[in-house]
Amino acid sequence: MLVEQAMLFRLSAFVLILFLMLSWESWRPAQSGYGRGQARWRNNLALAPINIGAAALLGPLTAVNAASWAQAENWGLLPRLIDNPYVLIGLAIVLLDLAIYAQHRLAHRLPWFWRLHRVHHADPGFDVTTAVRFHPLEILVSILIKTVVIVLLGAPVVAVILFEILLNGMAMFNHANVNLSARAEKTVRSLWVTPAMHRIHHSLRAREHHSNFGFSLSVWDRLFKTYTASAHATPIQIGLRAYPSLAQTSRLWSMLGLPFQSKSRAQRSGPSS
Secondary structure, eight states: OHHHHHHHHHHHHHHHHHHHHHHHHHHSOSSOOOOTTSHHHHHHHHHHHHHHHHHHTTTTOSHHHHHHHHHHTTOOSHHHHOOOHHHHHHHHHHHHHHHHHHHHHHHHHSHHHHHHHHHHHTOSSOSGGGGGOOOHHHHHHHHHHHHHHHHHHTOOHHHHHHHHHHHHHHHHHHHSSOOOOHHHHHHHHTTBOOHHHHHHHTBSSHHHHTSOOOSSBSHHHHHTTOOOOSOSSSSOOBSOTTOOOHHHHHSHHHHHHGGGSOHHHHHTTSTTO
């Protein structure tokens, strides 16, 4: 029952934030020319139900189930160190966000992981649909990593539910094709990852797309020296140099097959670039 309720909360938040970001992009896009009516837009969104189906294959290995099991079995570090439930929830959310940052860096460093993650980076555009453009195998790897981290931390169920909603919401926000005002950008970026900050991470320039790894909190990039404040040029060119073809990067079956292309071509825009 708890898992179903958590999924309902996540789905409701997803639909609401997706609608808000789509409306914002229509009203005042940061960069034009991506075209929602094109195959790219439709096929990016088509990956969402495919990834939900892939996640369902793992059955009980969900974030909420992992937290519930750890709590029942008295597993995890945090409950042994912290008595205050509010501090425990807050710290668990922060550490889970750190884990996502670390996972993202690994996705750019490990060749096999990059093969999966480049599906996300090969998107020739940058808007809210990019937030759901992940290969199903990367989703499965991410779930397994997250499950292990949750059990080791002993993250409370409430913290995991809140974190999942935060992560999904922030992913859609910071991938949205929008800009904040200069004043709002400075204020928000001091704590959270903004669309302008994350757009640099999707730059065609390897030095830029191997920076700004944070999804929610912006502090990790500053702390671990992976922060890039501004792009080399504007407007930012989006995508990967190895994949200039729209047919290759915007068709659903091509996206699903991208990790299995030749190793030499994968490395042309990979971790060593």
